[in-house]
Amino acid sequence: MNIIFLSAERSALKLNGEYVGVCDLFERICELDEKTAYFAEVVPEDKFFSHSFFIDENFFKSPPPYINLYFSKSAVTVYIKDFTIKDFELKVINQTRFCGYDITIYKQCGVKILIGDNVVKELAPEFEFGVFNEIEVGGFPLLTISANGWLCCISKSLKTVYCEKATSFNLDEGFTVICELESACKIVCKRKYLYDGNDLLPNGYSIKESVEPSHEILPFAFFESVLYKGDFARYLSDDLKGKSHILGEYLGNFCAVAPPCQLFYTERKNPFAVCLAYLENKNIYRVKYFAVDINNGKICNVYPVE
Numbered sequence: 001m002n003i004i005f006l007s008a009e010r011s012a013l014k015l016n017g018e019y020v021g022v023c024d025l026f027e028r029i030c031e032l033d034e035k036t037a038y039f040a041e042v043v044p045e046d047k048f049f050s051h052s053f054f055i056d057e058n059f060f061k062s063p064p065p066y067i068n069l070y071f072s073k074s075a076v077t078v079y080i081k082d083f084t085i086k087d088f089e090l091k092v093i094n095q096t097r098f099c100g101y102d103i104t105i106y107k108q109c110g111v112k113i114l115i116g117d118n119v120v121k122e123l124a125p126e127f128e129f130g131v132f133n134e135i136e137v138g139g140f141p142l143l144t145i146s147a148n149g150w151l152c153c154i155s156k157s158l159k160t161v162y163c164e165k166a167t168s169f170n171l172d173e174g175f176t177v178i179c180e181l182e183s184a185c186k187i188v189c190k191r192k193y194l195y196d197g198n199d200l201l202p203n204g205y206s207i208k209e210s211v212e213p214s215h216e217i218l219p220f221a222f223f224e225s226v227l228y229k230g231d232f233a234r235y236l237s238d239d240l241k242g243k244s245h246i247l248g249e250y251l252g253n254f255c256a257v258a259p260p261c262q263l264f265y266t267e268r269k270n271p272f273a274v275c276l277a278y279l280e281n282k283n284i285y286r287v288k289y290f291a292v293d294i295n296n297g298k299i300c301n302v303y304p305v306e
Helices: 058-062 125-129 216-225 244-251 262-267
Strands: 002-007 011-017 018-023 029-032 038-044 049-056 065-072 074-082 092-097 101-107 112-113 119-123 131-137 140-146 150-156 160-165 166-168 175-180 187-195 200-209 257-258 273-283 284-295 296-303
Touching: 002 011, 002 018, 002 262, 018 216, 038 296, 049 058, 049 175, 092 125, 092 131, 092 140, 101 125, 112 125, 119 160, 125 150, 160 175, 200 216, 216 244, 216 273, 216 296, 244 296
Parallel strands: 002 074, 065 284
Antiparallel strands: 002 029, 011 018, 011 038, 038 049, 065 074, 092 101, 101 112, 112 119, 131 140, 140 150, 150 160, 166 175, 175 187, 187 200, 257 273, 273 284, 284 296
């Protein structure tokens, strides 16, 4: 069984006590015996806590919360996505009063927010520099916390109604969040919401590609446009445009687009293939490969790669 290890932080990887090598965002491929249980240790630099876990039958059914699993026919990718900073000292970063309650951002083994007396939520590290701003939307108060490319919103009922990446927001037509998605063509997304005091209710969505794709990244631009509900038909040939309405059903409900792994290219030589990830369970994804044929700068065929 081929296991591909990836880590968000550069780490030493050990299996059953033996050093395997460095694990980071470059693929570390290991061939493991399916019938053997392995004790894995992922040891990052000293400022982070290490992770340890057993790779066995239960691991593949229910991985730890800090790991994503991606299953393909040729391998299972184990992505260690989250690490906790060793920072035991409690440090208050920012505090405000909202709707009669204290809202406090503090740092202790990561950045967290205390909402009222007992609601604690972990935040992205960027919120260490978060700035509070109380605004009014639809006649109701809304607390925003802006950080470096992130936005958190708390309703008057102290509910966290938004906490995602965002470059900015405005009050045009209710509440509009603008964010740049991680994509081949630097897609800018606008999400519009109505606000009833308790929840942000979706009220519109649009995307725009900031750059035109080159020939090499055209397949990624196409699949990302399908994923984010853009004008993907503009990438298709005239013959294929007539079938654009069934492409969504044909491709299925995928949630991410990525380049294929190294093993894919050792077994296949398709230069216009992409990897699509489908959520199956919490932290568990099924991977499928699709490829395209390109003629005169347009996609004229879309098909699965086995």
